[in-house]
Amino acid sequence: MSTDRAENLRQRAVLHAALADPARLGIVDTLALGDASPSELAQALGMPSNLLAHHLKVLEREGVVGRSRSEGDRRRSYVHLVSGSLDRLASPLVRPARRVLFVCTANSARSHLAVALWRRASAIPAESAGTHPAAAIAPGVLDTARRHGLDVPEVRPQHVADAHGPEDLVVTVCDRAHEELTIPVDVHWSIPDPLRTGRPEAFDEALQEIAHRVEHLAPSLVPTS
Structure with missing residues (x-):
């Protein structure tokens, strides 16, 4: 197996692992419809804020989600899916x-x-x-x-x-x-x-x-x- 293919498989495995938890997959599904603040996510998913923070940290680490500061209330942030981040789930060109x-x-x-x-x-x-x-x-x-x-x-x-x-x-x-x-x-x-x-x-x-x-x-x- 080539070095490039081995690395591609490793990266895809890491991404699959990040999405393997039902809670994190629920976060991704929710954000597929639009951006949300952490408090909105916690309410939508019925998840304690500390547990949500843990799952968001994992998804951010793998480049699946990102955060942006609100242009209204600067104390507030919104979580969004990183464009193209899930494209890595697909296998590479044959x-x-x-x-x-x-x-x-x-x-x-x-x-x-x-x-x-x-x-x-x-x-x-x-x-x-x-x-x-x-x-x-x-x-x-x-x-x-x-x-x-x-x-x-x-x-x-x-x-x-x-x-x-x-x-x-x-x-x-x-x-x-x-x-x-x-x-x-x-x-x-x-x-x-x-x-x-x-x-x-x-x-x-x-x-x-x-x-x-x-x-x-x-x-x-x-x-x-």
Whole structure:
């Protein structure tokens, strides 16, 4: 592990520890709505002033909250969330990516749904492929795409060997492809195969799960030039 990554993990762990106490998390939640004086915080949270002072000291030490003097009554201060302080909770960028390649076994269902969802979420190009390509995209995928307003072109499934580029970020979206793929895999999503039942509900469930994964991954990548 690099020194920079180790330090990033340490800093995030410290911040998580500062927010692990329910009282301190309550303070942060309250301040998310607006600034408050210590006495207002104590009243809102039903917390003794000495206990509040302790928790504020911890949050101030970690740079989560700050104080400013009132421009009215100079004896009064207000506590506020430090802008951007909670951004450190998120994991750092995974890596730059020129293109994302979604791979499943047949390249007939999950990988095409992933590409369609990815193109909604990110400017980074995406393509799909399979380890054992089928003859055509599954009709259930096309039906699901129409129901959800997704653009899934009726292209012929392709083999991963023909689609993979050296700078691709490879995401496997089925276990079989992940376990038999010989090229390096960057990310694996264990998505159940909707073709096992062929029910519309199965395709909808796969779509929902892939959408959740895309939503999490997309902000973690930056496009390369």
